[in-house]
Every structure is written in structure tokens, then in C-alpha cells.
Amino acid sequence: MASQRAPRRRSLVYVVLASAVVMGGTGAGTAYMKAQAHADVGRVSSAAAAPVAAGASEEASVEPVADPTPTVAPDTLLSQAMKSVSVAAGAAVSVAVLDVASGDSATYGDGAFDTASIVKVNILAALLLRAQDEDRGLTAQEKRYATAMIEVSDNASASALWTAIGKAEGLAAANERLGLTGAEGGSGMLWGLTQTTAADQLTLLQQVFAENGEASALSGASRTYLQGLMGSIAVDQDWGVSAAGATGTAGGRFALKNGWLPRTATGLWVINSIGRVTTADGREFLVAVVSDGNATKAKGVSLVEAAARAAVSVFTSTDADSDSSTDTAS
Structure with missing residues (x-):
């Protein structure tokens, strides 16, 4: 037929x-x-x-092309996450976060804030750079100052090392090498009034926690030393960005430096926290949160901790959603 x-x-x-x-x-x-x-x-x-093959339909068939799945910038996701953070009237907060594994980062807010005691990490980084230039290790006295300055946030030790690095001028010279562009040292001995941004503090953390020498002006020995001190802070200072990670310092769950400063003129508090946190599933994040205008220290701590958790959730929540959609796909 x-x-x-x-x-x-x-x-x-x-x-x-x-x-x-x-x-x-x-x-x-x-x-x-x-x-x-x-x-x-x-x-x-x-x-x-494409010539029509014998016996085939003469009409060309056009296959629909699916649009690629749109992506949302991390900064946008962080801005959305920060909507859940309650910021009191008159207070301000800025946060920056880096997912160590992927290298992705996000920043919320770009204003300048007083550092209070988080500048002590910057002071020690400047001191270590100076020692590297002189091809020497820290002296016994410098180590005593450094330990007290970071672990228990001793101000007298910070003042001694602030002088040793050349105060604001010395800090500026070090920060040029470290890649910090938004920091300005405090006048005279007022190191706690150094101005900074969350993004700059994240850059500093990347210098301190870099995994190879090519990514940092600090030597491997200098990085290890600073990390060790930040991972040995006093128990009463276990607050701030550490709230975004797993509980406890065992296994290097966090390494941080906090800063707090009541302003004499207003009675309002500057509350800051920077450091590395490790989540329960072993993921590492660098987080920097700066804030001012807090009515009390406790309220400032709560604000900083909420902002840190929101920052880390940008990456952990996205991954969880992705895994969920993958599991349910047919």
C-alpha cells in the first residue's frame, strides 16, 4: 500500500x-x-x-528556549535579610560578610563608624608589618602588650602599641599595604575614634585569615599569631559575630575582636564586632558589623548579633533553598 x-x-x-x-x-x-x-x-x-529532509514536514519547527534562572546579587539578598533586624530610632548599623569557601561577599551600608576597640586588630597588624620589614619577631614586651590588647581588650596596652606603630600616620601607612581605603586614624592618642567602614574591616579580616601569602601582606607567621589571639578572647567577650556561628571556641569555632564605647556627649554606645565564625556544618565566614547610636551596650550587642546572623543567612539560606528545590525536582 x-x-x-x-x-x-x-x-x-x-x-x-x-x-x-x-x-x-x-x-x-x-x-x-x-x-x-x-x-x-x-x-x-x-x-x-537547514534543507528539509526527504519525507519530513516542510515547516520548520522552532523549539522554545528557556530563559536562564535569574540570580540575585548578594548585596540585594543581604539588604532583604536586614529587614528582619530591628534597628532602634537614632541607631545605625553596617555589616559585611564573606563566604570563605566560595569567595562571595555582601555588604550592607557604607557609612563610616568609630572603631572603638576593634581597631586593636588593625594596630597589631601594623605592628606585625613593621616587624616583618625589620626582619624580626615581636619582642617579649610587644607580645605581652599584644596578648592583653586582643584577649582582654586592655586599653593601656593598645596605647603603647599605637605609639609604637607611629599612631595615625603609621596606621595609614600599614593600611595602604593591607588594602584598607576607608579608615582614618584617630587624632593623637584617640585610637578608639579611628573611623572605619564594614567593608574595610572585612578587607582587614581577609588579610588576617588569608590561606596563602599571595593574598596577604602579612606573613604566614604573622597571620597565625593574630588568629591565635583572636581565637583566645576572654569568656566575657564571647558575643557579637560569634552569635552567627556554632557555640564554643573548641575547634576554632570563632576568632573575633569586639569594641564598645559609650559616647560622653550623648550617652549612646558604639558597639562593633569583627571576626571569623564557623557554622555547625563546618562552613567558615568572615563577618564585620559596626554600629552606633545604641541606647545601651546590651541593645547594641543584640543589634550586632542580629546583623551577623542575617549576614551569614544570606549564604546558608540560599544554599538550603537550592538543596530543597533539587531534592523535589522530578
Whole structure:
């Protein structure tokens, strides 16, 4: 029996427009003619690009192309996450976070804040750079000052090392090498009034916690030393960014430095926290939170901790959503 050729399918647009010709008069007929011409051009182009195989339909079939899944910038995700953080009237907060494994980062807010005692990490980094330049280790006295300054936030020790690095001028020289662009040292001995941004503090943390020498101006020995002190802070200073990680210092769960400063003129508090946190599943994040205008120290601590948790959630929540969608896909 001779094979019969399948009837050609009429395009839906032809059917619709043909109906319109009957119902709509001359205007609809014009639309039909334009559509017919456009369709003919499409068929000619398709035929030129790929000749029709014998026995196949003469009409070119066009497969729909799916749009790629849109992505949302980490900064946007962090801004959305921060909507859940309650910020009291008159207070301000800025946060920056880096997912160590992926290298992705996000920042919320770009204002300058007083450092209070978080500048002590910057002071020690400057001192270590100076010692590197002189091809020496820290002296016994410098180590005593450094330990007290970081672990228990001793101010007298900070003042001694602030002087040793050359105060604001020495800090600026070190920060140029460390890549900090938004920091300005406090006047005279007022190291706690050094100005900084959350983004700059994240840059400093990247210098301290870099895994290879190419990524940091600090030597491996200097980085290890600073990390060790930040991982040995006093128990009563276990607050701030550590709230975004697993509980406890065992296994290097966090390494941080906090800063707090009541302003004499207003009675309001500057509360800051920077460091590395490790989540329960072993993921590492560098987090920097700076704030001011807090009514009390306790309220400032709560604000900083909420901001740190929101920052880390940008990456952990996204991953959880992705895993969930993968599991349910057929």
C-alpha cells in the first residue's frame, strides 16, 4: 500500500488571523497579510539554514528556549535579610560578610563608624608589618602588650602599641599595604575614634585569615599569631559575630575582636564586632558589623548579633533553598 503523506498542520496564528479577516474587514485582512509575509520569510530562512529532509514536514519547527534562572546579587539578598533586624530610632548599623569557601561577599551600608576597640586588630597588624620589614619577631614586651590588647581588650596596652606603630600616620601607612581605603586614624592618642567602614574591616579580616601569602601582606607567621589571639578572647567577650556561628571556641569555632564605647556627649554606645565564625556544618565566614547610636551596650550587642546572623543567612539560606528545590525536582 502506498504511504500517505501526513496532512500539513496549519499554524494557530493562521487560523486566528483568518477568522479575523472574516470578522474584522480590511484592517484585519491587512494584519493577516503581514503575518503571512512574516511567516513566509521565516520559512525561507529556515530552509536556507537547514534543507528539509526527504519525507519530513516542510515547516520548520522552532523549539522554545528557556530563559536562564535569574540570580540575585548578594548585596540585594543581604539588604532583604536586614529587614528582619530591628534597628532602634537614632541607631545605625553596617555589616559585611564573606563566604570563605566560595569567595562571595555582601555588604550592607557604607557609612563610616568609630572603631572603638576593634581597631586593636588593625594596630597589631601594623605592628606585625613593621616587624616583618625589620626582619624580626615581636619582642617579649610587644607580645605581652599584644596578648592583653586582643584577649582582654586592655586599653593601656593598645596605647603603647599605637605609639609604637607611629599612631595615625603609621596606621595609614600599614593600611595602604593591607588594602584598607576607608579608615582614618584617630587624632593623637584617640585610637578608639579611628573611623572605619564594614567593608574595610572585612578587607582587614581577609588579610588576617588569608590561606596563602599571595593574598596577604602579612606573613604566614604573622597571620597565625593574630588568629591565635583572636581565637583566645576572654569568656566575657564571647558575643557579637560569634552569635552567627556554632557555640564554643573548641575547634576554632570563632576568632573575633569586639569594641564598645559609650559616647560622653550623648550617652549612646558604639558597639562593633569583627571576626571569623564557623557554622555547625563546618562552613567558615568572615563577618564585620559596626554600629552606633545604641541606647545601651546590651541593645547594641543584640543589634550586632542580629546583623551577623542575617549576614551569614544570606549564604546558608540560599544554599538550603537550592538543596530543597533539587531534592523535589522530578
